[in-house]
Amino acid sequence: MGALAVQTFELGVRFGDFQALYGVNLAISPGSFVAIVGPNGAGKSTLLKVLLGLDPGNLRDGEARLTGKAEVFGQAPKALPPGWVGYVPQVKSFDRSFPALALEVVVSGLRRAWPFRIAPREREVAMAALEQVGAAHLAGRRLGRLSGGELQRVYLARSLVRRPRLLMLDEPATGVDAVGEADLYRHLEAYQQQSGATVLMITHDWEAASHHASHVLLLNRTVIAYDLPAVALCHECLSRAFGHVGHAHSAPVIR
Numbered sequence: 314m315g316a317l318a319v320q321t322f323e324l325g326v327r328f329g330d331f332q333a334l335y336g337v338n339l340a341i342s343p344g345s346f347v348a349i350v351g352p353n354g355a356g357k358s359t360l361l362k363v364l365l366g367l368d369p370g371n372l373r374d375g376e377a378r379l380t381g382k383a384e385v386f387g388q389a390p391k392a393l394p395p396g397w398v399g400y401v402p403q404v405k406s407f408d409r410s411f412p413a414l415a416l417e418v419v420v421s422g423l424r425r426a427w428p429f430r431i432a433p434r435e436r437e438v439a440m441a442a443l444e445q446v447g448a449a450h451l452a453g454r455r456l457g458r459l460s461g462g463e464l465q466r467v468y469l470a471r472s473l474v475r476r477p478r479l480l481m482l483d484e485p486a487t488g489v490d491a492v493g494e495a496d497l498y499r500h501l502e503a504y505q506q507q508s509g510a511t512v513l514m515i516t517h518d519w520e521a522a523s524h525h526a527s528h529v530l531l532l533n534r535t536v537i538a539y540d541l542p543a544v545a546l547c548h549e550c551l552s553r554a555f556g557h558v559g560h561a562h563s564a565p566v567i568r
């Protein structure tokens with residue numbers, strides 16, 4: 314296969330007169346587990362949206378402009394075969410009022426359309442994905458009756474159901490308790506070991522990043538550091554990304 318999982322060349326995104334990202338040059342090898350760390354408004358979600366092939370101009374009102382180039386497995390994100398990329402959005406963006414069952418949500422990831430009738434084979438594949446994230450018992454539950462952590466697992470199962478080569482997660486551990494967070498990493502690492510997939514995960518938890526990620530991308534509108542966690546999370550890099558690194562955050566555990 315040979316191609317890098319993700320490569321960007323002087324990537325920039327501008328919303329009106331606000332430059333959200335500039336000069337982003339990345340080369341991420343297949344099989345990496347990358348934690349994307351940076352302050353609020355650093356452009357982390359914007360970067361993931363570009364890699365998902367979404368047009369940043371369509372995200373909100375106003376003019377947006379993309380410059381430079383992004384490639385996923387050597388191709389423009391929009392040109393990738395369906396199923397190569399999985400995405401788990403932030404829990405807060407999930408619509409729980411939608412009257413659906415967890416199983417239906419997972420099958421919708423398989424079909425990319427709402428499953429009014431679920432075929433036996435689809436049920437089998439979706440149940441396997443739910444089992445993979447320890448959520449088979451949630452299959453028949455309505456979304457509105459799931460906790461934040463349970464909902465997170467259902468969407469993780471949905472993102473895994475087509476066995477993506479690149480999995481992107483936007484703050485998956487937010488609102489999830491410590492056990493749920495440990496489970497999340499366990500499931501991600503197990504999937505990665507089986508499949509060799511590349512994982513990009515936005516997180517505000519430096520400690521978890523330093524424990525679980527193979528690499529850390531420290532971002533503040535441009536790349537501050539992309540390196541092994543112990544290097545990218547050094548005090549100087551964090552100060553450059555966050556400004557003053559005060560006592561509000563626990564110091565990262567450097568192994």
Ligand SMILES: Nc1ncnc2c1ncn2[C@@H]1O[C@H](COP(=O)(O)OP(=O)(O)OP(=O)(O)O)[C@@H](O)[C@H]1O
Nearest residue numbers: 328333352353354355356357358359360372373375
């Ligand atoms: N569609 C849009 N229109 C205008 N501005 C936008 C749009 N999308 C993002 N922005 C702005 O771009 C900047 C980067 O946003 P983004 O959501 O990528 O940051 P983030 O690093 O993910 O932040 P957080 O940690 O708070 O989730 C922010 O200042 C945001 O307000």
